[in-house]
Amino acid sequence: xxxxxxxAFLAIAAIAFGQDDKYVxxxxxxxxxxxxxxxxxxxxxxxxxxxxxxxxxxxxxxxYYWTAFCYALVGFMEEDGAxxxxxxxQAQAYLEKADSLEPSNSxxxxxxxxxYSGRIMVDPMNRGMVYGSQAGQAIEQAxxxxxxxxxxxxxxxxSMFYTPEMYGGGKDKAEPLLEEALERYEAFEPExxxxxxxxxxxxxxxxxxxxx
Amino acid sequence: xxxxxxxAVAQTHISGNxxxxxxxPMPYANVYIDGSYDGTSSDIDGNFAFDTYETGxxxxxxxxxxxxxxxxxxxxxxxxxxxxxKMGISVAELEPVVITAGAFEASDAKKAVVLRxxxxxxxxxxxxxxxxxxxxxxxxxQVGEQxxxxxxxxxxxxxxxxxxxxxxxDPFFSSVPNIPQRGRFSPFLFDGVVFSTGGYSxxxxxxxxxxxxxxxxxLADDTYTGIGIMPIGGSISHVHAWDKTSFSIEGSYTxxxxxxxxxxxxxxxxxxxxxxxxSIGFRQKTxxxxxxxxxxxxxxxxxxxxxxxxxxxxxxxLFGLDNQNIYLNSSWKEVIGDKWSVFIGSSYAQNRDNITLxxxxxxxxxxxxxxxxxFSRSMGENSMLKFGxxxxxxxxxxxxxxxxxxxxxxxxxxxxxxxxxxxxxxAARVGVRAEHSGIxxxxxxxxxxxxxxxxxxxxxxxxAYGQFYQNPEDQFLFYPSALTYERASHYIANYQWMDxxxxxxxxxxxxxxxxxxxNTTTDPFIGNDGYGYARGFDVFYRDKETVPNSDFxxxxxxxxxxxxxxxxxxxxxxxxxSAHTVSVVYKYWISAITTxxxxxxxxxxxxxxxxxxxxxxxxxxxxxxxxxxxxISGSYLTQIKDNFTVVFFSVNNVLNRENTFGYQFDSNGxxxxxxxxxxxxxxxxxFISIGT
Numbered sequence: 089x090x091x092x093x094x095x096a097f098l099a100i101a102a103i104a105f106g107q108d109d110k111y112v113x114x115x116x117x118x119x120x121x122x123x124x125x126x127x128x129x130x131x132x133x134x135x136x137x138x139x140x141x142x143x144x145x146x147x148x149x150x151x152y153y154w155t156a157f158c159y160a161l162v163g164f165m166e167e168d169g170a171x172x173x174x175x176x177x178q179a180q181a182y183l184e185k186a187d188s189l190e191p192s193n194s195x196x197x198x199x200x201x202x203x204y205s206g207r208i209m210v211d212p213m214n215r216g217m218v219y220g221s222q223a224g225q226a227i228e229q230a231x232x233x234x235x236x237x238x239x240x241x242x243x244x245x246x247s248m249f250y251t252p253e254m255y256g257g258g259k260d261k262a263e264p265l266l267e268e269a270l271e272r273y274e275a276f277e278p279e280x281x282x283x284x285x286x287x288x289x290x291x292x293x294x295x296x297x298x299x300x
Numbered sequence: 301x302x303x304x305x306x307x308a309v310a311q312t313h314i315s316g317n318x319x320x321x322x323x324x325p326m327p328y329a330n331v332y333i334d335g336s337y338d339g340t341s342s343d344i345d346g347n348f349a350f351d352t353y354e355t356g357x358x359x360x361x362x363x364x365x366x367x368x369x370x371x372x373x374x375x376x377x378x379x380x381x382x383x384x385x386k387m388g389i390s391v392a393e394l395e396p397v398v399i400t401a402g403a404f405e406a407s408d409a410k411k412a413v414v415l416r417x418x419x420x421x422x423x424x425x426x427x428x429x430x431x432x433x434x435x436x437x438x439x440x441x442q443v444g445e446q447x448x449x450x451x452x453x454x455x456x457x458x459x460x461x462x463x464x465x466x467x468x469x470d471p472f473f474s475s476v477p478n479i480p481q482r483g484r485f486s487p488f489l490f491d492g493v494v495f496s497t498g499g500y501s502x503x504x505x506x507x508x509x510x511x512x513x514x515x516x517x518x519l520a521d522d523t524y525t526g527i528g529i530m531p532i533g534g535s536i537s538h539v540h541a542w543d544k545t546s547f548s549i550e551g552s553y554t555x556x557x558x559x560x561x562x563x564x565x566x567x568x569x570x571x572x573x574x575x576x577x578x579s580i581g582f583r584q585k586t587x588x589x590x591x592x593x594x595x596x597x598x599x600x601x602x603x604x605x606x607x608x609x610x611x612x613x614x615x616x617x618l619f620g621l622d623n624q625n626i627y628l629n630s631s632w633k634e635v636i637g638d639k640w641s642v643f644i645g646s647s648y649a650q651n652r653d654n655i656t657l658x659x660x661x662x663x664x665x666x667x668x669x670x671x672x673x674x675f676s677r678s679m680g681e682n683s684m685l686k687f688g689x690x691x692x693x694x695x696x697x698x699x700x701x702x703x704x705x706x707x708x709x710x711x712x713x714x715x716x717x718x719x720x721x722x723x724x725x726x727a728a729r730v731g732v733r734a735e736h737s738g739i740x741x742x743x744x745x746x747x748x749x750x751x752x753x754x755x756x757x758x759x760x761x762x763x764a765y766g767q768f769y770q771n772p773e774d775q776f777l778f779y780p781s782a783l784t785y786e787r788a789s790h791y792i793a794n795y796q797w798m799d800x801x802x803x804x805x806x807x808x809x810x811x812x813x814x815x816x817x818x819n820t821t822t823d824p825f826i827g828n829d830g831y832g833y834a835r836g837f838d839v840f841y842r843d844k845e846t847v848p849n850s851d852f853x854x855x856x857x858x859x860x861x862x863x864x865x866x867x868x869x870x871x872x873x874x875x876x877x878s879a880h881t882v883s884v885v886y887k888y889w890i891s892a893i894t895t896x897x898x899x900x901x902x903x904x905x906x907x908x909x910x911x912x913x914x915x916x917x918x919x920x921x922x923x924x925x926x927x928x929x930x931x932i933s934g935s936y937l938t939q940i941k942d943n944f945t946v947v948f949f950s951v952n953n954v955l956n957r958e959n960t961f962g963y964q965f966d967s968n969g970x971x972x973x974x975x976x977x978x979x980x981x982x983x984x985x986x987f988i989s990i991g992t
Contacts (some may be wrong), residue, residue, distance in 0.1 A: 107374055114337050129328055135343035136330035139363075140339045159365075169800050170392060174366045252894065255941055 091134050115151065115282050117220065124155075128165035135159045139182065150282050153196060155179075157284075160203050169210040169275035194234030194286045196245055203224035221232050223247060226258060238276050241269035242291040249294055259298045266295040310378035315349035318342050318362055318370075320387045326364055331385075334359040334371070338641050344539070352376060356608035361706075364388050396724040397683045397754040399761050400796060403496040404437055404840075422860050423885055424898040424933030424950060427983070430487045432471075434512065436883040437496035438807075438838030438855035442904035443876045443925050444976055445961040447472045447480040450876045451497055452809060453861030454509030454832030457773055458788075462513045463502060464593065464631045466647040467692065469668045473601065474623045478961070479567060479977045484599065484625070489581075491517045497838070498790045499638035499764030499811040502715040502731030502748045503674065503686065506674025508770045508788040508813070516595060516629075519583045520546035524991030529551070531559045531703050531984065544585040551578040554601075563981040568606040570618060575601030575812045590634035594661075598978075604656065618657035625649075634867045643674040643688075664698030680721070687716035696774055710738035717748070725754040737771055739780045744769045766790050768988055772817045773830075779824045786828065801845035803853075808837045852886040869916035875962060878904040878927070894937040902929045909962040913969045924962055930954045944989045947981075956980040 118137050125134050135158030142151035157180035166172045180203055180268070187196050204232035208215045230240040245265030251257025273288040318326040325346030331338025338352035352358075355376050362370040362385045370385045419433070434440060434449060441450040448456025461471035463485070473481040492515035504511045520541040555574040574782030577599035584592045587861040604620035631645035647670045655662040663763030675689035691714040717731030731748040750764035769785040776783065794807035797992040816830025817894045842853035858880055882903040889896045906923030914921060933950035956979050963971040 110337075129344075132328040136328070136332075136339070136341045138361075139330060140332045140337050144335050144337050171366075174392070178365045225521075253939075256939055256944070 197230035240274035458509035460507035638656030
């Protein structure tokens with residue numbers, strides 16, 4: 089009798105934890121694939137993979153965040169203006185779902201800022217001002233929500249790096265921001281292994297370019 | 301035992317090939333079981349295969365960016381399933397047809413637009429004036445001696461300017477003989493411009509030829525201070541943005557004296573044009589979906605010049621103009637429920653002109669009060685019903701020398717219009733407008749219809765028919781009982797091809813005018829027996845791709861028009877019409893020096909003029925020489941102490957051509973050409989934006 093109860097208890101526990109295990113395993117598998125993903129097609133497939141997890145779960149913001157992350161990367165790799173907008177629309181839709189599940193989250197605002205700056209590529213002359221200012225606002229909100237988030241400083245520095253000097257940007261202005269970003273990367277501990285932890289290498293590389 | 305308890309778990313293998321509506325393979329599509337992780341992406345040939353542990357009835361979903369999802373219910377029993385999903389037509393191709401006959405839209409909101417507001421500001425020759433930029437679009441005539449948009453054989457008074465759905469009585473500074481005046485409103489105020497060359501919506505009326513519909517900017521999202529320094533004066537503005545509110549204030553002072561010293565004027569100025577103006581703007585989000593807008597402006601200006609007596613070169617007449625103008629515009633838009641939206645607007649305009657015509661004084665005070673309400677209801681996918689009412693109370697009071705005059709008109713209008721989308725490819729717009737003018741004491745009712753059909757992913761054809769009524773001009777309204785509305789009937793057909801880099805458009809039109817004001821031989825010597833026609837076609841081509849870093853457009857208009865109205869002795873072409881008009885606008889961006897250069901070339905074939913030496917049957921048979929004009933402008937983007945700065949320069953009439961707009965005759969029948977107020981002119985301006 090006691091054995092049967094133990095087995096039943098273990099079985100039920102296995103089912104209960106197994107559900108979460110299933111989610112964690114799927115997410116970990118997908119995040120591992122992130123390290124080896126390079127081409128637009130691979131990011132599209134990875135985005136698809138995250139979106140399946142996100143839609144199946146429905147109440148977890150992280151898979152929606154990572155779906156938006158992958159689709160945004162695809163958007164940045166596209167060349168045709170209409171396709172860029174379409175892909176970023178898709179990324180935006182998933183990011184908004186993440187935001188509705190986890191409002192005022194610094195990582196989400198960092199990604200939002202990045203998506204806004206992607207829109208500029210389609211028509212820099214006409215969109216530069218509108219989306220540039222929206223991207224700037226989103227980064228400031230990301231910093232306000234979590235001062236310790238290194239990605240917010242990296243993106244701020246990156247956008248300064250790519251903004252022409254005429255408009256108040258350039259490598260000299262970007263340098264201190266990127267240095268601050270690297271300091272924060274050193275100090276940062278992601279909440280779980282599923283939480284965003286990207287950008288340190290890229291920030292370091294960009295900082296090197298500043299001194300060239 | 302545990303294995304028995306959980307039961308044997310069966311996998312189902314699902315595979316297949318995904319294609320689009322044209323049977324081409326669909327790569328990197330997301331294929332999955334709805335609500336589960338199980339799925340995969342299709343490969344470059346559209347093939348996919350995956351295993352799922354789900355069982356029973358499930359939905360297979362195929363999702364591709366730019367397409368509606370494909371869904372099919374399948375039964376998972378462990379037996380392999382092959383399925384070949386076919387995606388529908390892409391969302392981009394499903395983009396519904398746009399009802400365009402007779403209209404050019406410039407807005408940042410829509411994707412498929414011909415012009416953006418920034419295009420207007422950067423067009424050479426426009427000098428930052430909306431009307432100057434609109435004159436490079438097809439359908440407009442080059443009339444250098446007078447302000448206004450002369451559209452398809454219509455006089456300037458036949459085009460109405462509308463701001464935030466409300467009619468603007470004085471969109472230009474007050475007229476000065478043979479010197480065209482600028483528009484009063486800065487293009488930076490607006491984020492949407494629709495220029496309709498005919499067949500316009502039932503929402504607007506009182507314009508025989510066309511409407512220029514301007515929408516002011518919404519809530520500002522940046523706080524900044526702007527400073528403008530030009531040889532003609534300076535301006536300062538401040539925009540402050542909060543979360544749901546924004547406020548703007550602007551003031552400017554203008555004096556053309558120094559500018560005229562550098563740019564020699566052919567006109568004989570006594571007091572060069574000078575004046576000051578101020579404006580305030582206020583925006584408030586009244587709810588998630590509602591926005592209240594207010595805009596108010598005051599301007600005060602003064603000028604005087606001498607016009608020579610044609611018979612005696614030693615005699616000259618003084619023309620002086622003092623003007624004060626107030627304009628207030630208030631509007632509120634809100635969405636109600638999921639289907640309805642409402643717009644309520646009102647405007648107040650007061651204009652005072654004190655004019656000196658040598659020894660005669662003319663003083664006029666114009667007052668216009670207007671209210672408008674529009675209800676819209678969405679009727680399905682893209683279909684919509686709109687209806688509303690418009691009321692205008694106009695009062696003109698003045699004295700000519702010592703004679704007083706007064707014209708009052710209380711005007712009501714009601715309108716209804718529906719956009720019916722039969723399919724995403726075929727749409728019809730049917731509308732009706734009814735008006736009553738107090739001073740004419742009559743009703744009119746006018747149908748407006750148009751049809752649009754999408755012939756391909758990027759192309760469509762459109763036809764439109766409408767009737768348009770307009771009150772006779774104020775100068776004729778002293779005998780209102782003898783008069784009725786002037787009328788024009790428009791027949792329009794167009795074909796348009798557009799992608800995000802190039803636009804091609806050709807439009808044919810026929811305007812039949814009747815009930816035009818005409819002099820009669822018996823008391824009261826005025827009636828509505830005038831008539832006329834305007835026929836032709838306009839061609840427009842814009843290209844942002846073929847020449848690298850460049851954007852250019854070409855407009856060509858062919859116009860055949862005659863009227864018999866006012867004091868015309870016979871049916872003849874009016875003096876503001878040219879048979880052929882061409883505009884070429886070219887813009888080039890040099891990113892290395894962050895400068896954009898723009899050039900505009902305009903051509904108009906000869907225009908008729910009144911020659912008193914001709915017999916009545918040869919009225920308007922002489923044509924002026926052709927009009928040619930080349931303007932160049934540039935904008936250099938830079939920083940002054942971290943503040944975004946634009947240095948703007950322009951050279952107008954680069955060729956220094958002495959265009960002739962017409963002739964004036966002395967008492968012996970000897971002609972003097974009517975020339976522009978100046979030839980080649982230079983202009984420089986600096987605009988600094990200080991702030992976040």
